[in-house]
Amino acid sequence: MVAVTPRREGWEARLYPTVALRDGRHANNPWLQELPDPVTKVTWGNYASMSPADAARLGLADGDVVAVEGGRVRLELPVQVQPGQPSGVLAIALGYGRRGAGRVGDGVGADAFPLLAQDPRTGLVRAWRAGLKVVPTGRREPLAATQTHHSMEGRPLARELTLAEMESGRAELGGEEPAVAASLWSEYVKEGHFWGMAVDLSACTGCAACVVACQAENNVAVVGKDEVRRSREMHWIRVDRYYSGPPEAPETSYQPMMCQHCDHAPCETVCPVLATVHSSDGLNQQVYNRCVGTRYCANNCPYKVRRFNWFDYADNPRFDYAMDSDLGRMVLNPDVVVRSRGVMEKCSLCIQRIQGGKLAAKQDGRPLADGDIRTACQQACPAEAILFGDLNDPGSRVAHRQSDPRFYHALAELGTRPGVGYLAKVRNRA
Numbered sequence: 001m002v003a004v005t006p007r008r009e010g011w012e013a014r015l016y017p018t019v020a021l022r023d024g025r026h027a028n029n030p031w032l033q034e035l036p037d038p039v040t041k042v043t044w045g046n047y048a049s050m051s052p053a054d055a056a057r058l059g060l061a062d063g064d065v066v067a068v069e070g071g072r073v074r075l076e077l078p079v080q081v082q083p084g085q086p087s088g089v090l091a092i093a094l095g096y097g098r099r100g101a102g103r104v105g106d107g108v109g110a111d112a113f114p115l116l117a118q119d120p121r122t123g124l125v126r127a128w129r130a131g132l133k134v135v136p137t138g139r140r141e142p143l144a145a146t147q148t149h150h151s152m153e154g155r156p157l158a159r160e161l162t163l164a165e166m167e168s169g170r171a172e173l174g175g176e177e178p179a180v181a182a183s184l185w186s187e188y189v190k191e192g193h194f195w196g197m198a199v200d201l202s203a204c205t206g207c208a209a210c211v212v213a214c215q216a217e218n219n220v221a222v223v224g225k226d227e228v229r230r231s232r233e234m235h236w237i238r239v240d241r242y243y244s245g246p247p248e249a250p251e252t253s254y255q256p257m258m259c260q261h262c263d264h265a266p267c268e269t270v271c272p273v274l275a276t277v278h279s280s281d282g283l284n285q286q287v288y289n290r291c292v293g294t295r296y297c298a299n300n301c302p303y304k305v306r307r308f309n310w311f312d313y314a315d316n317p318r319f320d321y322a323m324d325s326d327l328g329r330m331v332l333n334p335d336v337v338v339r340s341r342g343v344m345e346k347c348s349l350c351i352q353r354i355q356g357g358k359l360a361a362k363q364d365g366r367p368l369a370d371g372d373i374r375t376a377c378q379q380a381c382p383a384e385a386i387l388f389g390d391l392n393d394p395g396s397r398v399a400h401r402q403s404d405p406r407f408y409h410a411l412a413e414l415g416t417r418p419g420v421g422y423l424a425k426v427r428n429r430a
Contacts, residue, residue: 010130010131010132010133011068011088011089011090011130011131011132011133011134012088012089012090012128012129012130012131012132013068013070013089013090013091013092013112013115013128013129013130013132014089014090014091014092014127014128015092015093015094015112015115015116015127015128015129016091016092016093016094016127017093017094017095018037018046018093018094018095019035019037019038019207019208020032020033020035020037020208021033021093021094021095021096022095023094023095024094024095024096024098024101024105025095027095027096027098027101027102027104027105027108028101028102028103028104028105028106029104029105030104030222031212031215031216031222032212033104033105033108033222034222034223034224034228034233035208035211035212036145036146036147036208036211036238036239037093038205038206038207038208038239038241038254039082039206039241039252040080040082040145041145041146041147041148041241042080042143042144042145043144043145043146043225043228043233044108044109044144044224044225044228045078045096045108045109045110045144045225046077046092046093046094046095046096046097046109046110046112047077047078047079047080047092047093047143048066048068048077048078048079048080048090048091048092048134049079049080049081049082049085049090049091049092050079050080050081050082050085050089050090050091050134051081051082051083051084051085051086051087051089051248052081052082052083052247052248053087053248054087054088055079055081058134058136059136060079060081060136061079061081062078062079062080062081062142062143062145063078063079063140063141063142063143064078064079064136064139064140065077065078065079065136065137065138065139065140065141066078066079066134066135066136066137067133067134067135067136067137068090068092068115068132068133068134069132069133069134069135070115070129070131070132070133073114073115075092075110075111075112075114075115076110076137076139077092077109077110078140078141078142078143080143083150083243083247083248083250084243084247084248084249084250084252090132090134092112092115093109093112094112094113096108096109096110096111096112097109097110097111097112098111108225115129115132116129117129142229143229144225144226144228144229145228146228146231146233146235146238147238147240147241150241150242150243151242151243152242155411156408157240157242157255157410157411158201158240158242158253158254158255158422158425159201159408159422159424159425160201160253160424160425160426160427161406161424161425161426161427162426162427162428162429163426163427163428163429166405166406166426191280191392192280192281192392193281193282193368193390193392194281194282194390194391194392194419195261195281195282195283195349195354195388195389195390195391195419196261196282196388196389196390196391196398196402196419196420196421197261197349197375197378197386197387197388197389197398197419197420197421198386198387198398198401198402198404198407198420198421198422198423199255199256199385199386199387199420199421199422199423200385200386200387200401200422200423201253201254201255201385201422201423201424201425202423202424202425202426203383203384203385204239204254204255204256204381204383204385205254205382205383205385206239206241206252206254207382207383208239209380209381209382210237210239210256210376210377210378210380210381210386211235211237211238211239212380213376213377213379213380214235214236214237214258214347214376214377215235215236216331216333216376217333217336217350217353217376218236218333218336218348218350218376219314219332219333219336219337219338219339220234220235220236220345221234221309221313221314221339222234222313223310223311223313227310227311232308232310233307234307234309234313234345235307236258236259236305236307236345236346236347237256237257237258237347237377238256238257238258238305239254239255239256239257240254240255240256240257241253241254242254242255251427253425255410255422256377256385256386257303257305257410258305258346258347258377258420259284259303259305259306259346259347259348259349259420260303260305260409260410260416260418260419260420261282261283261284261347261349261418261419261420262284262416262417262418262419263278263282263416263417263418263419264415264416264417265278265284265416266300266301266302266414266416267284267296267297267298267300267301267306268284268297269300270296270297270299270300271294271296271297272292272294272296273290273291273292274287274290275287275288275290275291275292275297275344276297276344282391282419283348283349283351283419284346285348285351286344286345286346286348288337288339288343288345291342291343291344292342293308293342293343293344295308295344297344298344302411302414302416303410303411305346305347306344306345306346307344307345307346308343308344308345309339309340309341309342309343309344309345310341311341312340312341313341314338314339314340333352335352335356336352349375349388350373350375350376353373353374353375353376354373356373357372357373360372368390370389370390370393370395370396370397371389371397373388373389374388375388387401391419401423402421404423406423406424406426407421407422407423407424408421408422408423408424409421409422410422
């Protein structure tokens with residue numbers, strides 16, 4: 001007979017390094033503090049993740065502060081209800097609660113390293129601890145999360161199909177795209193270059209490397225914990241995470257979402273000062289010195305990818321420490337303007353890289369080749385899920401990818417005619 005070890009009393013904590021901070025050595029980097037966790041989408045601090053069943057049993061919700069006690073260790077952390085987590089288990093990130101990291105990282109979150117225990121059999125430090133108590137404190141600390149809604153509400157945004165459906169040629173992506181959508185707009189003459197993008201959802205792991213790459217390339221501002229709580233984060237690209245199935249064992253889908261550079265862009269029709277316009281090469285452009293901050297374009301964008309500069313974030317002495325010295329300012333990209341308050345920002349498909357690629361090819365006396373221009377998100381993606389190129393070049397990789405049977409446009413039924421599209425995720429199941 002196999003002996004069965006009885007379950008220990010109390011809670012078990014699993015300690016893990018986050019994608020952004022790892023062990024906390026980079027806690028003073030505001031880009032990493034504001035990077036949403038790929039799973040929970042929480043920024044600026046750690047938390048105690050628990051299963052929906054445990055949270056319901058204890059009457060807890062996101063942001064309720066609990067004390068995690070074990071021996072002489074006591075941590076106070078806000079609760080984060082996490083679908084798919086086993087009952088009786090807490091998940092707590094390491095690398096937070098530092099006291100000597102610097103003005104950005106000091107005091108953010110709680111130090112979970114004291115919960116690490118040494119295995120008496122091997123002498124190795126183990127990343128879990130059992131026999132803990134969880135005591136509600138009655139306080140609340142709202143989480144700084146960039147995504148608080150986890151359902152597609154029946155809309156085919158992040159589409160999926162099974163491997164069998166793809167192999168049999170019976171892939172039903174849903175949501176038929178209109179061949180010719182009714183519009184008051186005249187058709188664009190697509191001569192010369194016409195830039196577009198394709199994102200393979202099967203390859204995307206949700207790691208958010210594209211988010212930090214875009215932030216570094218385009219001088220995207222850091223706003224801080226309080227502003228993230230108000231949904232005022234400035235990231236030009238986000239990675240949406242959706243759950244499907246039962247909360248005990250959900251399936252997760254990721255979808256990078258940036259400006260879709262629509263041919264029939266809803267933002268352009270409502271701007272009273274022509275600050276958002278369409279270029280001849282397929283880009284939806286934002287003219288900062290025209291923008292007066294009406295935010296009509298953000299209200300009219302179905303993809304919600306436009307960001308308003310509520311404050312002068314670039315001169316914030318705590319978060320943008322790059323502005324403090326000549327050495328610090330070297331982190332800024334000189335090819336991209338640093339925006340002041342009161343203007344709308346969004347993805348430009350790295351227009352500075354497009355122009356740089358054109359000039360380099362002209363200097364070499366040759367035509368622009370496929371692959372000469374790579375956006376920051378494409379360059380940083382470890383899975384090569386993001387592909388950018390010229391849709392007018394039938395031999396380009398992005399043109400081939402957009403002709404794939406799995407390819408579709410998000411919310412195509414609205415008739416926005418996006419230049420960015422997606423390849424449906426393939427799940428290897430029956």
